[in-house]
Amino acid sequence: MADLPLLLLHAFPADARMWQRVRDPLSARLRxxxxxxxxxxxxxLPETGREPDLADAARDVLALLDKLELEKVVLGGCSMGGYLAMAVLRAAPERVGGLVLIDTKASADAPEAAANRRKIAERAESEGVTGWLAESMLPNLLAENATPDVVETVREIIDSQPPAGVAWAARAMAVRPDSLDVLAKADVPALVVVGEQDKLTPPEQAKAMAEALPGAELAVLPGVGHLTPLEDPDGVSDAILRRFS
Known part of the structure; x- marks a missing residue:
């Protein structure tokens, strides 16, 4: 698998900067x-006229692979990035040569969770995101013992996100389907990583995905929460490199 590039999809409401702490060790061994x-x-955010749906974001990923002339990649994602990875797997399983699912889950949102996402979308559109979104999410995103620099990094990333993009992503996640059936058909090497203290997608959700995937390994990282690539970059990097390099 070391010859396949690794494409990592970020969490909500973040961007690719969340991978900064794993970039050097992974880039040393993988594209x-x-x-x-x-x-x-x-x-x-493209103007499509369609309701938000991760299937459209999955087409973005496939278009990127086409642009880079990549037939197949090891596809990974954290939280929403995991949901998007599963949407890509649903749309084009032939493009996925391996899976890395980090602090995510295969189940669809319960009605209450979906309603909460829609409230976030509406507030982002009416108020922007600065000053409330990070503060409301940080207690669930990070373990209680997260270092001040990690907390500040996450706050800065969230505060800088475009409100329209936050709203689109929240609504798209609210309507995503259950993907356990998609994982069960994924006969590729897979790694499931979860923080031991992850409140949003706890270890039992990670275990369910690992059990559904035919070729999965499970790594539970002690003492960290939902954003393991920021809280325990060494643990995440080591787990990925053991499995895919």
Whole structure:
């Protein structure tokens, strides 16, 4: 698998900067690709006239692979990036040569969670995101013992996101389907990583994905929460390199 590039998709409401702490160790051994997803970071939000759907974001990923002339990659994602990776797998399984699912889950949103995402979208559009979104999400994104520099990095990344992109992503996640059936058909090497203290997608969700995937390994990282690439970059990098280099 070392000959396949690794494409990593970021969490919500973040951008590709969340991979900064794993970039050097991974890039030393693998070709690493970390795009901003539509409407977030520096990636524009296309005017489609369609309701938000991760299937459209999956087409963005496939278009990027075509642009880079890559037939197949090891595809990974954290949180929303994992949902997007599963949407790509649903759309074009032949383009996925391996999977890295980090602090994510295969199940669809419960009605209450979907309603909360829609409220976030509406508030982002009406108020912007600065001053409330990071503060409301940080307690669930990071472990209680997260270092001040990690907390500040996450706050800065969230505060800088375009409100329209945040709203689009929130609405797209709210309507995503359950993907356990897609994972069960994915006969590729796979790695599932989760923080032991992840409140949003806890270890039992990671275990369910690992059990569904025919070729999966599970790595539970102690003492960290939902954003393991920022909280424990060495643990994440080592797990990926053991599996795919």
């Amino acid at each position: 690493l690709i970390t795009p901003d997803q539509r409407g977030l970071g520096r990636s524009p």
